Amino acid sequence: MEGEIDHRSTRRDFIHSALHRRDLNPDPFRQFADWLAAAAAGSFDATAMALATADAEGHPDVRIVLLKHFDEHGLCWYTDQRSQKGQQLAVNPQAAAVFYWPENDRQVRVNGPVESLSATEADAYFQQRPSGSRFAAAASEQSQPIANRAALEQRVTDLQARHPTGDVPRNPAWGGYRLLPERFEFWQGRRSRLHDRFLYRRSEDTGGAWVIQRLMP
Numbered sequence: 065m066e067g068e069i070d071h072r073s074t075r076r077d078f079i080h081s082a083l084h085r086r087d088l089n090p091d092p093f094r095q096f097a098d099w100l101a102a103a104a105a106g107s108f109d110a111t112a113m114a115l116a117t118a119d120a121e122g123h124p125d126v127r128i129v130l131l132k133h134f135d136e137h138g139l140c141w142y143t144d145q146r147s148q149k150g151q152q153l154a155v156n157p158q159a160a161a162v163f164y165w166p167e168n169d170r171q172v173r174v175n176g177p178v179e180s181l182s183a184t185e186a187d188a189y190f191q192q193r194p195s196g197s198r199f200a201a202a203a204s205e206q207s208q209p210i211a212n213r214a215a216l217e218q219r220v221t222d223l224q225a226r227h228p229t230g231d232v233p234r235n236p237a238w239g240g241y242r243l244l245p246e247r248f249e250f251w252q253g254r255r256s257r258l259h260d261r262f263l264y265r266r267s268e269d270t271g272g273a274w275v276i277q278r279l280m281p
Contacts, residue, residue: 078169078253083260085278092248092264092274093136096172099250103165115141116160117152125152131163132189138242139174140181142189144206146237153178159243169253174245181240190234199223202232249279257281 089095103110111131118124125148129141139161143150153159157179163172190198203219210216223232248264259281267275 077255078257078259079255080167080169081252082254083250083252083262085262085276088250088262088276090274090276091136092245092250093134095250095264096134096174096248099165099168099170099172100163103163103168103170106167107165110163110165112163113139113141114162114164115149116162117149118156118158119152120155122156125149132240138176138179138244140185140240140242142181142186142238142240144201144204144235144238145180146208147206150206150237153241159241161243171251171253173249173251174243174247176244176246179242179244181242183236183239186239187234189240190238195230198230198232198234199227201238202235205237254281 089098100110109130112128113131114126115129116124116126127149129143129149131139131141133140145154157177159176159178161174165171190201193201199220203223204216246266250262250264252260254260261279261281263277263279264274265277266272
């Protein structure tokens with residue numbers, strides 16, 4: 065590549081909405097559920113989140129994963145625990161996630177520790193996945209090198225031959241995680257970059273209840 069690629073003049077204004085303190089649900093999980101439902105009504109892959117982890121030395125890593133379910137305890141996703149994120153979470157069980165919904169000019173950031181889901185939960189989700197996804201997960205050792213595409217597809221073919229009825233078992237290394245939020249931040253884009261930002265954090269002064277604070281953009 066020759067020369068600089070310049071995007072300093074690339075911009076758009078944010079015109080969709082505003083976010084006021086009076087609009088916020090005191091429970092960040094309910095606020096998140098409302099925003100996710102609004103995004104799902106008009107967004108492609110509304111459950112996609114950028115998940116950031118770090119290794120034992122603090123080197124960061126980030127990728128897109130899909131949120132599969134959540135409740136008042138945390139946000140859950142599934143993956144091969146031999147993957148880079150799985151190895152990083154094994155030594156540094158903290159993560160940050162970001163949801164971005166440009167159709168609504170909204171962003172949600174979530175931070176907190178991470179715990180593994182039970183084998184029972186992993187089995188339940190694995191069995192409800194489409195057959196092709198189950199075979200793909202069982203055949204792949206996520207993040208490990210492989211010679212070529214043909215070799216990867218052959219691993220699936222071999223598994224299908226061994227399980228012609230589709231009853232491929234879940235590899236014990238494939239499982240789920242739950243991010244246990246300690247902080248939520250809700251961001252609403254506004255004109256002239258004077259955005260609305262609200263932080264929810266648990267406070268020891270209030271017995272662990274959520275405290276809401278407006279942040280400058």
